[in-house]
Amino acid sequence: MKFTEREKLVILLAPLAIVLGGYAWWYNIFQRPKSLAAEQAYQTAVTAQPRPIDFVEEQVRKKKLDREVEELQKQKVDLDTQAAVAAGREVDARRRIENEKQLGALLRKHGLQIVDEGLVGNANQARLPASVIEALGRFGKPSAQPTAQVRRLRLAGTFIDVLAAVGELAAMKTPPGVPISLSMAEADTLESQRDWTLLVWI
Amino acid sequence: MSSRCPNTILLVTRDRLVRAELRAGPTIGVTDIYEEHHLAADDLPSQVEAALRLSKRRPGRVWLLAGDLWTQTLALAPEAVSGLSPDEVTRALGFEAEPFSGLGAMEAAMAAVPLPGEGRQKHYWLSELPAAQLEQIEFLVRQSGGRLMGISHPGGLPAALDARAGTSWRRIELWPGAIIAILGPFSNIPDERSTGRSSTARAVYVTVVNTEPKPGRWLNDVAPLESSGQAVAATHWLHATRAVAIEEIPDAGRFSLEDRSTQEQFFVAWAQQLASSKAAVPQIVPPKRPMSNGVRYTISAAIGSLALAACLVAQVFVNSRSERLTGETKKLQAAAAQLAALKADNGKLQTKRDELKKSCATLNSDLGHYRQVMRAQRQRLVTLLTVLARRGQEDLLIRKIEGTENEVVLHGLCLETQFADNLAGALAAALAEALGPEGWQVQPPTRQSKEMLVGGGPWEFEVRIQDAEAKVPPANRLVAPNPGARGR
Numbered sequence: 001m002k003f004t005e006r007e008k009l010v011i012l013l014a015p016l017a018i019v020l021g022g023y024a025w026w027y028n029i030f031q032r033p034k035s036l037a038a039e040q041a042y043q044t045a046v047t048a049q050p051r052p053i054d055f056v057e058e059q060v061r062k063k064k065l066d067r068e069v070e071e072l073q074k075q076k077v078d079l080d081t082q083a084a085v086a087a088g089r090e091v092d093a094r095r096r097i098e099n100e101k102q103l104g105a106l107l108r109k110h111g112l113q114i115v116d117e118g119l120v121g122n123a124n125q126a127r128l129p130a131s132v133i134e135a136l137g138r139f140g141k142p143s144a145q146p147t148a149q150v151r152r153l154r155l156a157g158t159f160i161d162v163l164a165a166v167g168e169l170a171a172m173k174t175p176p177g178v179p180i181s182l183s184m185a186e187a188d189t190l191e192s193q194r195d196w197t198l199l200v201w202i
Numbered sequence: 203m204s205s206r207c208p209n210t211i212l213l214v215t216r217d218r219l220v221r222a223e224l225r226a227g228p229t230i231g232v233t234d235i236y237e238e239h240h241l242a243a244d245d246l247p248s249q250v251e252a253a254l255r256l257s258k259r260r261p262g263r264v265w266l267l268a269g270d271l272w273t274q275t276l277a278l279a280p281e282a283v284s285g286l287s288p289d290e291v292t293r294a295l296g297f298e299a300e301p302f303s304g305l306g307a308m309e310a311a312m313a314a315v316p317l318p319g320e321g322r323q324k325h326y327w328l329s330e331l332p333a334a335q336l337e338q339i340e341f342l343v344r345q346s347g348g349r350l351m352g353i354s355h356p357g358g359l360p361a362a363l364d365a366r367a368g369t370s371w372r373r374i375e376l377w378p379g380a381i382i383a384i385l386g387p388f389s390n391i392p393d394e395r396s397t398g399r400s401s402t403a404r405a406v407y408v409t410v411v412n413t414e415p416k417p418g419r420w421l422n423d424v425a426p427l428e429s430s431g432q433a434v435a436a437t438h439w440l441h442a443t444r445a446v447a448i449e450e451i452p453d454a455g456r457f458s459l460e461d462r463s464t465q466e467q468f469f470v471a472w473a474q475q476l477a478s479s480k481a482a483v484p485q486i487v488p489p490k491r492p493m494s495n496g497v498r499y500t501i502s503a504a505i506g507s508l509a510l511a512a513c514l515v516a517q518v519f520v521n522s523r524s525e526r527l528t529g530e531t532k533k534l535q536a537a538a539a540q541l542a543a544l545k546a547d548n549g550k551l552q553t554k555r556d557e558l559k560k561s562c563a564t565l566n567s568d569l570g571h572y573r574q575v576m577r578a579q580r581q582r583l584v585t586l587l588t589v590l591a592r593r594g595q596e597d598l599l600i601r602k603i604e605g606t607e608n609e610v611v612l613h614g615l616c617l618e619t620q621f622a623d624n625l626a627g628a629l630a631a632a633l634a635e636a637l638g639p640e641g642w643q644v645q646p647p648t649r650q651s652k653e654m655l656v657g658g659g660p661w662e663f664e665v666r667i668q669d670a671e672a673k674v675p676p677a678n679r680l681v682a683p684n685p686g687a688r689g690r
Contacts, residue, residue, distance in 0.1 A: 015506025
């Protein structure tokens with residue numbers, strides 16, 4: 001078979017044209033969008049690339065915050081403990097007994113005779129002054145079964161003795177109990193000895 | 203299957219066929235020589251075919267030295283060839299030689315080389331043969347498995363056959379149908395086929411006399427050749443025709459192709475000459491054959507395959523780049539995400555810190571408040587009792603104290619109403635000073651007259667002191683008389 005020069009050229013270059021054309025079409029339809037997307041994503045990522053100093057700054061900030069949080073947590077634990085102690089929720093039985101003994105000794109030291117002694121009840125809201133309840137309420141819901149107790153002491157003694165005992169109790173840095181109320185029974189005017197009822201929150 | 207011979211030189215003259223096989227490599231050497239003296243055919247293609255058959259080995263590259271090639275040295279005026287390319291000069295020489303060779307310039311295949319010379323003429327050495335014969339010979343060589351590299355006349359080898367020839371020599375060759383004189387090496391020959399620079403190494407001057415050497419008379423033809431030109435140190439003779447008896451040639455410097463060693467020397471010299479890209483002999487090169495369809499298809503497929511391979515390589519490159527970009531992007535995004543996570547963690551930590559700060563501040567405040575309240579609580583009774591202790595016994599009489607958790611009620615008697623007021627005022631002032639706002643609030647005293655004295659006294663009074671936070675329901679209060687009316 002004889003071919004013209006043009007046909008010879010076409011025969012020679014046809015596979016080349018077909019392959020290149022096909023690849024160009026395939027590349028344009030399928031590959032180019034992927035390549036462009038990858039390129040764009042890369043450029044975006046490069047633009048948004050954090051600087052090393054950003055990491056350093058954030059890590060320094062994190063360390064500082066960690067330290068602050070740790071200190072504050074310790075502080076809070078300490079404050080919570082103080083609040084719990086204040087609310088009488090951490091007074092253990094042995095310490096309470098010690099306080100009772102100390103209170104009794106104090107009263108006796110001032111010439112007061114403990115006629116009767118008894119437990120009024122737990123330190124629920126009904127037995128504590130409203131201002132104390134309000135102050136305790138700020139710490140949150142009181143414990144369902146507080147261990148601190150309100151004790152009633154029936155005393156016999158003079159006004160001066162009671163004043164001295166109450167005065168010392170108020171002056172103590174860590175008193176064995178907090179006086180809640182004091183009652184004085186009516187008696188003969190000339191009689192200096194009176195009956196006293198002291199409610200103490202131990 | 204016969205092995206392949208890399209280089210083959212065929213020498214075809216009227217009285218001999220020689221096939222010389224040469225090894226390839228840096229040192230050219232003859233491996234075999236096959237010769238036949240009784241020619242069965244008289245046309246050149248048939249002789250070439252017969253020469254090829256002298257050996258069963260397939261030839262590789264084939265050079266043909268054909269004695270039937272028409273060869274001649276010609277002179278042209280310089281202006282006639284001025285501005286012409288070497289091919290055009292060759293074609294012009296073909297036209298010039300047409301009357302002598304009997305070959306039409308358009309039907310002949312030819313080759314020419316310039317010769318060194320002096321004077322007003324430019325000298326050329328021309329060889330030609332019918333183009334049809336060239337095609338036939340090329341076909342025959344191809345049929346035998348070889349490739350025809352070129353056709354030259356065996357005469358005019360531009361190299362000395364005697365290694366002791368020295369700087370100047372002359373060789374007179376007797377070939378069937380031609381006497382050729384070679385003078386070499388010539389001092390200055392322009393190499394017009396290539397760069398135009400002088401090429402002195404192989405420069406020889408050739409004179410061709412298209413005359414059949416005849417016994418006893420050939421010396422007359424040679425005499426002008428021998429006497430002309432410059433003086434030489436030695437004259438050599440090459441006996442290559444059986445038309446002249448070898449005894450007619452002088453012994454000194456005589457070489458004969460009947461001699462095997464001369465043949466080897468001759469073919470090695472020709473192989474070196476023909477293999478050179480700057481051969482100083484006219485060598486007719488067969489035209490390039492048109493490409494066959496099969497070859498065309500093969501080349502086309504090869505180009506397509508190459509293009510496909512190139513596309514695949516490009517695709518691999520593109521994929522590799524995309525993967526690299528994707529990997530880099532992921533790395534960058536991971537770094538950004540890491541930073542974002544770090545920032546988010548820090549944000550949470552900051553929130554936690556702020557909450558803790560607030561909580562601690564609240565707790566601190568509450569504890570402060572609680573301590574103040576508790577201090578007030580501890581100071582309440584002592585303050586109350588202290589105030590009561592300070593009051594003069596003559597003013598009033600405290601008969602009873604009723605204390606609850608939120609309230610203290612003082613029951614007493616006084617002679618005058620203002621005594622109770624004074625007591626309440628003193629208590630209010632002392633408690634406010636000692637306890638602050640978290641302390642007790644002293645209510646105005648209530649009084650009731652006993653109507654035992656003129657002024658209504660003594661008075662029974664009641665001072666109610668309440669916790670600041672307490673919301674105590676109103677007690678059974680005594681009817682408060684108008685102090686202005688009932689009191690002092």
